[in-house]
Amino acid sequence: MKPCLLALCLALPACAAPTLMPLPAKTTPGTGRLAVTQSFRVALSGPSDEPRVHASALRLVSRLAAQTGMPFNPALEPDATKATLVIAWSSDGLPVQALGEDESYHLTVDSNQARIQAPNALGALRGMETFLQLVEVDAQGFAISGVTIDDAPRFPWRGLMLDCSRHFMPLDVVLRNLDGMSALKLNVFHWHLSDDQGFRVESKHFPRLQQMGSDGLYYTQDQIRHVVAYARERGIRVIPEFDMPGHSLSWLVGYPELATSSGPFEIGRHWGGFAALMNPASEDTYRFLDSFLSEMAGLFPDEYFHIGGDEVNDKEWRTNPAIQSFIQTHALDGSRGLQAYFNKRIQVILAKYGKHMEGWDEILNPDLPRNIVIQSWRGQKSLAQASRLGFQGILSSGYYLDLMQTAARHYQVDPLTGDTADLTDAEKARILGGEAAMWTEYVSPETVDSRIWPRLAAIAERLWSPANVTDVADIYRRLAVMSDRLEAFGLQHNGNYAEMLRRVAGPAPVAPLRVLADATEPGKGYLRDSHHYLQQTPLNRLVDAERPESGEARHFAGLVDKIAAKPDPADIAEARHMLEAWKANDEAVQPVFAASFLASENAALSHELAAVSSTGLEALHAIETHRVRPKSWIESNQNELEKMRKGRAEIIVPIIPAVEQLVTASGERPGAKENERPAKKKRKKS
Numbered sequence: 001m002k003p004c005l006l007a008l009c010l011a012l013p014a015c016a017a018p019t020l021m022p023l024p025a026k027t028t029p030g031t032g033r034l035a036v037t038q039s040f041r042v043a044l045s046g047p048s049d050e051p052r053v054h055a056s057a058l059r060l061v062s063r064l065a066a067q068t069g070m071p072f073n074p075a076l077e078p079d080a081t082k083a084t085l086v087i088a089w090s091s092d093g094l095p096v097q098a099l100g101e102d103e104s105y106h107l108t109v110d111s112n113q114a115r116i117q118a119p120n121a122l123g124a125l126r127g128m129e130t131f132l133q134l135v136e137v138d139a140q141g142f143a144i145s146g147v148t149i150d151d152a153p154r155f156p157w158r159g160l161m162l163d164c165s166r167h168f169m170p171l172d173v174v175l176r177n178l179d180g181m182s183a184l185k186l187n188v189f190h191w192h193l194s195d196d197q198g199f200r201v202e203s204k205h206f207p208r209l210q211q212m213g214s215d216g217l218y219y220t221q222d223q224i225r226h227v228v229a230y231a232r233e234r235g236i237r238v239i240p241e242f243d244m245p246g247h248s249l250s251w252l253v254g255y256p257e258l259a260t261s262s263g264p265f266e267i268g269r270h271w272g273g274f275a276a277l278m279n280p281a282s283e284d285t286y287r288f289l290d291s292f293l294s295e296m297a298g299l300f301p302d303e304y305f306h307i308g309g310d311e312v313n314d315k316e317w318r319t320n321p322a323i324q325s326f327i328q329t330h331a332l333d334g335s336r337g338l339q340a341y342f343n344k345r346i347q348v349i350l351a352k353y354g355k356h357m358e359g360w361d362e363i364l365n366p367d368l369p370r371n372i373v374i375q376s377w378r379g380q381k382s383l384a385q386a387s388r389l390g391f392q393g394i395l396s397s398g399y400y401l402d403l404m405q406t407a408a409r410h411y412q413v414d415p416l417t418g419d420t421a422d423l424t425d426a427e428k429a430r431i432l433g434g435e436a437a438m439w440t441e442y443v444s445p446e447t448v449d450s451r452i453w454p455r456l457a458a459i460a461e462r463l464w465s466p467a468n469v470t471d472v473a474d475i476y477r478r479l480a481v482m483s484d485r486l487e488a489f490g491l492q493h494n495g496n497y498a499e500m501l502r503r504v505a506g507p508a509p510v511a512p513l514r515v516l517a518d519a520t521e522p523g524k525g526y527l528r529d530s531h532h533y534l535q536q537t538p539l540n541r542l543v544d545a546e547r548p549e550s551g552e553a554r555h556f557a558g559l560v561d562k563i564a565a566k567p568d569p570a571d572i573a574e575a576r577h578m579l580e581a582w583k584a585n586d587e588a589v590q591p592v593f594a595a596s597f598l599a600s601e602n603a604a605l606s607h608e609l610a611a612v613s614s615t616g617l618e619a620l621h622a623i624e625t626h627r628v629r630p631k632s633w634i635e636s637n638q639n640e641l642e643k644m645r646k647g648r649a650e651i652i653v654p655i656i657p658a659v660e661q662l663v664t665a666s667g668e669r670p671g672a673k674e675n676e677r678p679a680k681k682k683r684k685k686s
């Protein structure tokens with residue numbers, strides 16, 4: 001550190017601005033510096049010994065110990081005047097965390113003490129997360145700069161849906177992701193527990209559900225209770241989803257009498273839809289579901305209960321005479337009307353057990369009571385439609401983590417923009433927030449953390465922070481910090497990346513494979529659906545190891561933006577250095593391809609990265625030497641790059657658009673010299 005900066009640090013209390021995520025509603029810098037030393041102690045001040053606050057405070061002490069590497073006295077301080085941090089709350093909150101419970105808090109730090117004050121215990125939990133993010137290192141030790149924070153969420157429903165059916169997620173995966181969620185102030189864990197490919201809950205009323213529908217991979221009722229309690233302690237509601245009447249093949253293996261068609265049935269092993277549907281025309285179906293839902297309603301205390309309802313392929317209903325006759329007798333509007341009839345029956349059962357129904361877009365029907373929640377996976381349009389009809393809704397479209405989109409793209413999706421922007425204030429108030437969706441067709445327990453984190457943190461901020469917090473560059477800066485914090489916290493998105501790359505490399509040195517992996521990304525959207533996958537297909541390839549978003553490619557694109565606007569020698573040198581490394585890597589990585597079957601399939605990818613880099617170097621050279629590439633060169637390279645960009649490979653080269661930009665810029669810059677004749681010697685060398 002330069003002496004003048006050091007002097008500044010000593011003069012001002014703490015140096016760096018803390019990295020907060022999600023950004024609080026209001027942060028006011030204060031004065032003073034609160035030292036965090038080994039005498040750090042916490043005092044609690046509330047109406048009772050609220051177990052959530054108590055447990056969270058003890059966790060805070062142990063997390064702070066991990067964060068600083070310093071052991072602390074874990075006992076709470078009985079005398080608030082002596083404590084470093086006082087946590088005060090006015091009300092313990094509800095025995096079952098409810099939608100809309102107050103999560104606000106007020107946090108002040110001065111040179112004597114930090115103080116969290118919250119109207120409700122939940123706000124105390126949120127404030128503790130912010131407190132931990134405030135602790136920084138400065139020249140004298142660990143400390144917090146004086147500050148006042150007034151914070152409350154923008155939306156009351158901020159969730160993560162985790163699909164545990166397509167790939168079962170062991171308990172430790174669920175628990176560590178709940179930890180991550182609480183660190184980001186998320187408050188709903190939507191647990192997708194049944195689908196065609198697996199039924200994941202122990203039912204005592206209908207044990208063949210898990211015995212025949214899960215391959216032995218299911219959560220016992222004790223484990224479910226543990227998860228619910230663990231989540232409650234972190235301020236997270238748990239909402240189970242049992243998908244019906246479609247996506248229900250795994251139920252039918254043990255209970256074929258539920259089906260529209262006759263069995264036998266087997267667990268679904270491939271992805272995409274299956275034809276099998278429950279039979280909504282049979283009273284036995286409702287008797288079964290009544291008994292099942294009564295059992296599950298007791299296991300999951302939240303007031304909301306998700307019935308799925310998505311993607312009903314109605315072929316079986318259309319071709320079944322008994323179903324068609326039922327539709328006629330009840331004057332239903334075809335298959336849609338039949339599903340609405342089914343939903344209405346289920347809603348009445350759920351209401352009997354004290355639950356509001358929740359479902360995907362497809363359950364929307366004006367005949368249902370207005371206390372249900374519609375989860376929109378199709379877009380803001382259906383959310384707006386639901387709200388206009390008087391239903392509450394949450395947004396998931398745009399927050400599908402399985403589609404491998406960038407954090408920036410998710411961050412820019414807002415529940416109240418697009419089709420919902422024109423709603424009245426009353427209609428907008430019915431939009432409760434959103435949920436990220438982690439579908440797991442191509443996700444295993446080993447890869448799930450890297451598909452969720454750190455991108456979920458960007459969505460968490462969208463749903464917590466004020467609408468005008470939209471700086472994309474700043475979100476990437478803070479995501480990098482959060483990503484490390486989450487890893488320290490037990491998530492494995494970084495560690496598993498390194499480990500999986502080592503496995504792919506086998507006996508060969510991993511470094512060149514890592515260069516390739518760092519520069520490339522899994523393809524976007526539903527691309528992998530066009531390849532052949534089954535439930536048991538190993539997810540141990542480079543595409544599985546890779547991060548959804550290449551930080552290197554993003555950095556390179558930023559450099560190219562700057563170069564295209566105003567060629568600066570330092571930016572050009574850095575971009576050239578990156579391109580040269582990628583180009584040279586194709587040779588360096590060959591021994592890895594030779595050594596490991598898992599690596600060798602990536603030879604074409606490596607070659608493509610090198611070819612794209614080579615083109616980028618040629619364009620950069622023209623820009624650097626103030627020459628203009630001939631039009632024919634520009635066009636043929638643009639065509640080549642476009643072809644590569646539109647390829648359907650499972651791994652993509654994300655620098656292509658930036659290299660296209662360089663190619664374009666190498667042809668059109670004002671003030672450039674006359675046409676450069678392609679210099680053969682130079683090109684060979686480059």
Ligand code: ACM
Binds near residue numbers: 310360
């Ligand atoms: C869904 O993505 N089918 C809810």
